[in-house]
Amino acid sequence: MAPRYDISQLAVGDMGNFTYLISSAEEALVIDASFGGKEVLKMLAERGLKLRYILSTHNHFDHNVDNAYIRRETGAEVVAHKMSPIEKDISIEDGDKVKVGSMTIVALHTPGHTPDSVCYRLEGNVFTGDTLFVGTCGRVDLPGGNAGELFQSMRRLCNLEKSTVVFPGHDYGVTKASTIGRECTSNPAMTAHDISEFLAYIKS
Numbered sequence: 001m002a003p004r005y006d007i008s009q010l011a012v013g014d015m016g017n018f019t020y021l022i023s024s025a026e027e028a029l030v031i032d033a034s035f036g037g038k039e040v041l042k043m044l045a046e047r048g049l050k051l052r053y054i055l056s057t058h059n060h061f062d063h064n065v066d067n068a069y070i071r072r073e074t075g076a077e078v079v080a081h082k083m084s085p086i087e088k089d090i091s092i093e094d095g096d097k098v099k100v101g102s103m104t105i106v107a108l109h110t111p112g113h114t115p116d117s118v119c120y121r122l123e124g125n126v127f128t129g130d131t132l133f134v135g136t137c138g139r140v141d142l143p144g145g146n147a148g149e150l151f152q153s154m155r156r157l158c159n160l161e162k163s164t165v166v167f168p169g170h171d172y173g174v175t176k177a178s179t180i181g182r183e184c185t186s187n188p189a190m191t192a193h194d195i196s197e198f199l200a201y202i203k204s
Contacts, residue, residue, distance in 0.1 A: 004024055011176075017169065017170055022100075022103065033056075034066060055120055058113060058117040080092070104122075112154075114142075124165060128157070133170060134175055158183075165178075
């Protein structure tokens with residue numbers, strides 16, 4: 001059965017960020033507004049969409065810089081983990097759901113890059129922010145980073161269905177998207193057998 005939604009991956013800004021516009025019928029949500037505000041508003045107008053939510057994967061500015069702008073222009077509500085310091089309308093925890101049209105997005109708390117890092121699942125897709133990239137993982141040397149937590153988050157993501165499509169927060173890999181199966185067999189951050197091996201990789 002064909003999906004009842006459309007995913008648009010927008011490359012925005014000068015830091016290789018991705019913003020995602022996902023729509024179902026005439027309603028939409030954004031994941032990581034980043035630097036894509038004007039492009040998002042243009043696409044909403046062109047497609048006749050009502051934006052309901054702005055979902056944040058974590059608190060770093062390059063993923064949220066246009067939150068206030070899009071919120072002001074559309075009335076959409078900002079959604080982020082309860083630990084996130086960003087200005088938000090809705091606080092979420094692990095397992096919470098956000099519903100838009102025929103879509104149900106499930107939050108996975110995946111700390112390590114930041115304490116508030118969240119991945120969002122939509123049926124056979126996962127939007128991983130800076131937790132998981134194509135071929136690598138997020139940094140842990142910034143404030144709030146924790147290698148042990150990120151290792152556990154990698155393990156959790158590896159438990160998803162292998163066909164799950166990975167949509168990362170940055171264009172850092174050889175492809176713009178991947179699958180859990182591919183990452184679990186080829187990404188050094190996910191093939192590490194234990195924390196020592198994981199630490200050796202992220203410090204290399």
